Amino acid sequence: MFDIKENLKKLPETPGVYMHKDKLGNVIYVGKAINLKRRVSSYFVNSASHSSKVRSMVEHIEEFEYITCKTEMEALILECNLIKKYEPKYNVLLRDDKTYPYIKVTLNEDYPRLLKTRVIAKDGAKYFGPYSDVAAVNRSLELLNKLFKLKRCSSRSFPEGFKPCLNYHLEECRGICTGQVSKEEYLKDIDSLMDLLNGKDRSLENEFKEEMLKASDELRFEDAAEYRDRLEGLKALREVQRVTMTRDNDLDMLFSVGQGENTSVILFPVRGGKLSGRETFLMSNVENWDESDEYNVVISEFIKQYYSQLADPPKEILVPKPIKEAKLIEEMLGVKIHTPFRGPKNQLMKLAERDVIEIAKNLEVKVATQKEREDELRGLLSRMLGEEKPFYRVESYDISNTNGVDTVGAMVVFRNLKPVRKDYRRFKIRTIEGQDDYGSLREMLTRRFKRAIENDKSFNILPDLILMDGGRGQVTSAEAVISSLGLEVPVLGMAKDDSHRTRALVNGRGEEIPLKDFPLLYKYCGTIQEEVHRFAIEYHRSLHNRNTIGSVLDDIPGIGPKKRTALLEHFKTIKDIKEADRETLMGCPRISAKDADSIIGFFGVAKKQEV
16 A cells, blocks of 8 residues: 655655556646655645645545656656646646647648648648637638649559549649649649748738739730639638748737636737737636636646647747746747737737637626536436436447447547547447347446446546436446446436437436426437437448458458558549559559459459349
């Protein structure tokens, strides 16, 4: 057993990072220290002087670990990485920071493409982002591809007889595969595209206007129309673009709005001396800190967690009030954190502050409405279950298969009325054969809760309530599994009517609670039921399709797993593989002339049999 007092004596008086853990071994807080012994010991002495939030955390500390570092800077970087890794309960977190997309320009290819990605790799490509508005990213990609008629396919070689794709025939791609476009001309447009993403749109707009007028004067009306269309596309792009990459003189302005669990950070990027959009980022676990220190913690943690993701952060970050760790964070990120009290930057801050005030007003109304709904929903569930406890985390489960084949299970998670997609989990049923939904359900729940008991970090957070997609049978199956593992989690079923709409909640005794008189609960249950059903079906279809495709290719003589994977990555569909000629098939990696002949022969026989 871990003896806190004895281990406190062993702590070194050096810089480092410490991790507090609860009784299940979960990391609940990560911190850094110039002097580990003094900092960690401070949590366990003079508790009366601690804030209520810190006292609450200390009550849950069962053990701690530490990692020594040579310098405070090294400790700061390690602290930032560990917070991202463990997402501790008592650290202020940038919510879902891993989900924000980037725009990627594949400069590592001869003819670069424009892609959306959520992962930065050291692959020679250029990354712009992250962005919080996914819809704006999708729209920007669509407009930029049309504006510059970029190559969209993943093919890098184009053997003789290669057929242009539909984008070429729709005149939305200039057709690199046809050999009619010079590399120099294409790369010039890529440079213009990156200028756009860097906020340099005025010079490009002037260039398009000059080319349009020149083409018109020379009676090249088709070229003039193309530049006219580019100008229109540029205008549309400007309306949706959220620029986050920077130039030397560009900067970001940060403001904190809201309090406690309803805190957000508002980011205003300034490009070319002008405000260029606005981004809102939700923060979590802020309620674990005193209001007096909330601003400092929120802004500091946001800067560390957000800007450490960027390949090229801005040179300057403006904040309304100084923060404690500014010098250390500046050294870590290579940025300047500044609070302007006069001059043009102060005027920019005041301009943005007016917008922030309006955001805060709207946020207060939204938060109040949301809290009323959450309180009403929790009250209803508490009365129905006869338990006075908060139902913050709700999990739901469903099974999907086709006549007992490719059976899968799905788990979705809702917290405070909203889905938490990063906590969703999928299960491929292993031990049940045929159509046995109850058996499949028991296997899925057993695996889920055993992994929680074993302290698997992907499953270690237990739900406050389980809502099963189904009736009494599903509820009793779930209760039996949970009870056999020595756990206590309330379970209700969501029963449907003949029109497949959620009509009632059902408990293990078969008692029903009609939902027609509780519109909020009716909508909430319906949303969860639709989501878990969708998630289960999507996984089942992807698995079923993959197995079907795989089984077809596995029957081709000489085509093993590696060649099958190469074919699917190159051609995407069975139809394209069927229709490919010998030379096209040989253009696929790993496929020899002998393999191509085998594929053509196999599908030739199949076609005769189909007739």
